[in-house]
Amino acid sequence: MICFYTRFKRRLFMKFKRGLLMKRILYLFLSLFVFFLSVYAQKSAEGDAGYAGADTCKGCHAEYYDSYAKSIHARKAVPGSPANLNACESCHGPGSAHVEKGGGKGTGMFVFSRKADAQDKAAKCLACHEESRHLAFWDNGRHKSAGVSCDDCHSIHGGRGKNLKADQPDLCFDCHKDIRMFSNRQSHHPIKEGKMNCTDCHNPHGGFGPKMIKADVVNELCYTCHAEKRGPFRFEHQPVAENCLTCHNVHGSNHRAMLVSKPPQLCQDCHGDGFHNGRPYTGQTSFKGSSPRAQMYSRACMNCHTNIHGSSSENFFLR
């Protein structure tokens, strides 16, 4: 009897306890639900509060509004575009306070000015574009660490293809003036002729390659257009196989074939000792000199060492 009672009491107790537990769990879920509901409502309220609306922006900033309206950012058909969010205020922030104060600075609006922090400006764009595969490695790139922001190259309010502020290479030359200088030289890649762009070789959005090139090593990039140099050759030329930039200035040079200096001197930087390769090839050995030599005039060492990038025949690259 007592056992039964005890068991009954225990069962009752357990039932009570389970019931209490269930109640507590129920209360907990209800509380959480109410909490999150209120948070959502709060955010929604905040989301609506503070935004003035694009119509209001246009009232004072008609020129900017018109340029935005013509841009891809104003197209509702584009998933995730500002046109489907808060238009101008998607990037510049809620504008109610700005409007209430009659406009002007210091009202909490984000302005893409020269003084604004590059990282803050980039963060505005990355808020939507961060998951783009083209920006997956933006953090690795030199542009980010150098304080370049998206609006240095792109015009959010429209522009040329890909919303660029200017066409290549002028856009890149705005900062990379030394590259502009090299590309103006007599021996150059056809960049200023419009047959190549900087982005044919470089990824301005960052990556893993040196100098943000679109390859893991320099030679791999060069071989995409100059596959005949890839080999492998039976007889390889060490500096060629290791790095094309040992001998070439890829952006332009005063010397034929974009060489960093003129043969025979370029070659004698490594091969300046011996019999014929150890001689100084001076003005006397040119066409008009007292003793013209094949190692000097016309194409100098390449008059004979034609297969300088590698040969299937022999190790002096003569055949």
Add this chain to the structure above:
Amino acid sequence: MMLIPFSAFADEAVFEGEVTAQGQLVHVSGNKANFNEYSDTEDGIYGAIGLRYEKDSYFMRFNASDIGYDTQKYTLDGGMWGKFKYDLFYNEIPHNITFGAKTFYSGAGDSSLNIKGDPDNVSTWHSFDYETERKRFGGGVKLDLLNPFFVDISAQTEKKEGIKPAGVNSGFARFTELPEPIDYRTDTFHIEGGYSKKPFFVSLSYDYSKFNNDDQALDFFNFINGVEDSLTLPPDNKYYKFGFKGAVFLPYNSKFSLNAGTARAKSQADSNNILDINHFSGKVDTTNVDMVLTSNPASFLDGKLFYRYYDRDNESDDVDENLSWIDRSLGGQFVFKLPASFRLTTGYTNRRTTYEDRFDAKKRTDDVYSADLSWSGLDFATFRVGYEYLHRSLDRDDTEAKADDDTIWRFDVAPGHRNIFKASVDLFPVDNLSLTVGYKYKKTDYEDRPLGEATTGLGLRDYKTDEVFIDASYAFAALAQIHGYFDYEKARSLQYGHSDSDATNWNVRQKEKTFDYGVGTDIFIIPKKLTLKVQYDYVRADGSADFNDFLGVLTPSGSDISDWDDYRLQAFSVRVMYDIMKSVSLTAGYVYEQFKLEDIQLEGYQYLPGGGSPSYLTGAYKDPNYNANVVFLALTYKF
């Protein structure tokens, strides 16, 4: 405040475009190939078309330029935003070297040359052009239908045809310049698939490239040696690479990225009976791994740590020298945003390259230190200074060069150090005026030699450059805009050589001064109706080489070179653009371009240098000077 109806943002169909027809007259005196090195500017009518269509989320663009000419280019791209994109293209790129070259061989451009002229009488030789043309076509598609999953596929074929200069020796003193045929085809394919959604990015890729050369050798009769001879040409090759890329966001605004790849290049070179060489199969495997950790844990600090590994393994059969190596880099970079608008970037990289069978180097080690400081405390100016120091050491133990006490140190591995200093200022005193001034100094010394090693220090000893850049632009309200630039570089190098036959050392000091400047103006005579654009650009280079030797016999008076790739290039253009009506505009213009080169390697050019025992040249790069005048009139219709 206007009420903007909701329909104003509805995506109505947009179809617009423009067609341009440009007639031009061209007069070139001098080297037409050099004037048209990468272009095809001649008398004629040039056409260009640009079309754009957009409706809802669908868009399409078509562009065509230089229709029918050697520089013609067509692109078609389009897609649906957020779903897919496609592109197709066709592009021709000429590269003209010399028109009217000469040879006593017939069959220029073929893989076999026959003598069909008197080698010692240039007037009997045949004329041909050193020129090549690339024809590139392909396309691709990017799929985002299953976003965040994506797939990118692209393929391209390039045909390159033409003739380029080559040369074959007959002993040490004589050679024959030949027209080498170019008949290349390169096919490439790329596919990448992956997933991109915070906090992960993952992709796998495959790249394939196949190079085919229709001519494996150039066979010819060697007139000097009196024998059948042959020059091997680039062998066919294939390349394929598997790659993996990944990134994951971590706490404290950090990100870890990984790039890994493995690739193989294989080549097949035919046997050559004339040269008595067997068939060759080349194989080179490469492996690379890159790891990068970036972090922005606080607003004032941005950091990056990286590690790179690259392994090249030459597994070709029957190679003379096994060029295999492993490259490892380890380093970091930190950006500090300091008070008072200062920004400091510091970096360090340690790079080690270990060679397997390089005769003069076992291990090369580079330590690179860098620091950059910028200040933007003023609204109208930003100042920057930077410094980089590289120290290179070389381990030559157990190499052939060490055993032979090799006296020359190849500069790509030679121990030494390099200093780079740069400074610039960007000024924006008023909204419509900008001015940039920059300076860069670089000095590389290859002078470090371990005690006990040969100290003759042959080869490149030092290399110095000074660079100055100036840029300015000013807009006079809506009336006109003026812009200009100036670049200057002075480069100096010192090189030592040793003549075995004279048992003495010599050296040469080379100098190059290059400056270029440009000035242009846009004058809005009638704003948005009539515009005048004028532009002038000038490039000038002056080089020299001064020789010295200890015996004083190798470099007698008259040895120094003052014409060492000295050239002037100037271009002037003026164009008037008139909008006849909203959809029609007329552009008239004139372009003048002049190029003048003075270079001792081409001055007094001879097809048969060497007197009674001549070598035989074809005129490659001879007489590169030109003057060109172009007058054009273009009509553009926009719709």
